[in-house]
Amino acid sequence: MILAPHPQLPAELAYPLVRRAVDDALLEDLGQAGDLTSQATLPPSATARAVMNVRQHGVISGLALAEAAFAQIGAGLQFVAHVADGDVVAPGQDIATISGNARLLMSAERVALNFLCHLSGIATFTKRFVDEIDGTGAKICCTRKTTPGLRAFEKYAVKCGGGSNHRFGLDDAILIKDNHIAVAGGVKQAVLAAKAFAGHLTSIEVEVDTLDQFGEALDAGATAVLLDNMTPKQLREAVHRAKGAARLEASGGINLESVRKVAETGVEFISTSQITMAATPLDIGLDINIQE
Known part of the structure; x- marks a missing residue:
């Protein structure tokens, strides 16, 4: 059922x-x-x-x-x-x-x-993004790019507009970015170190910008993968490879003109700073x- x-x-x-x-x-x-x-x-x-x-x-x-x-x-x-x-x-x-x-x-x-x-x-601009991807199954998410001191309220406004919230701060999820990867020595090393450190309720997401890095993230067992600045073709390939093994998020330069094409690739989440920073x-x- x-x-x-x-x-x-x-x-x-x-x-x-x-x-x-x-x-x-x-x-x-x-x-x-x-x-x-x-x-x-x-x-x-x-x-x-x-x-x-x-x-x-x-x-x-x-x-x-x-x-x-x-x-x-x-x-x-x-x-x-x-x-x-x-x-x-x-x-x-x-x-x-x-x-x-x-x-x-x-x-x-x-x-x-x-x-x-x-x-x-913010709520109004968020709704424009949400309406643009209606029917695709993807969710529009905000980022940590918010006005200092107003994050809780701006993320609330995103929810009022039909969007979803990404992490609120550095303390409620692990998101391994490119600079973490550079210092840690690679995607696999960073993800495995995070898994050894994190509690069982802490989600681990890693940012990648190539399909080779994406493969490393899947092999290492990342909970979610942020696909940064990838083309729709690359996003579709990532969705095909993942087969549900990890939750996939697209990010990087996404606007009202491009968001529908991104959503139609099959990614589950689309994060954009525009809804909080450009509204x-x-x-x-x-x-x-x-x-x-």
């Missing part, structure tokens, strides 16, 4: 990470004296209602960070989301409403939008209305 693929559950952010990142961002923006403009122009008791609105098609990511920005600026604001992370949105669509103290609202606005626009841009922020605005 062939089982249907299990549906992917939505990604989730750990709140301590959200709280710390938002605190840092608010402190960066408020400095020592706070929001001088709002203090100078708005009465302390003034209230307002604001609506977050998207100006282009995209995928939403980062609502928890936006909500936390308005919550952590101080008591007195209510945040109501009208969509969820991972939702596809259209130009003109309202995605959240914020109401309460006007000073607090204005002071948290930029931090909330910075997180939301940036992460939604344009989604255009989201906040319009405010003064309340009586």
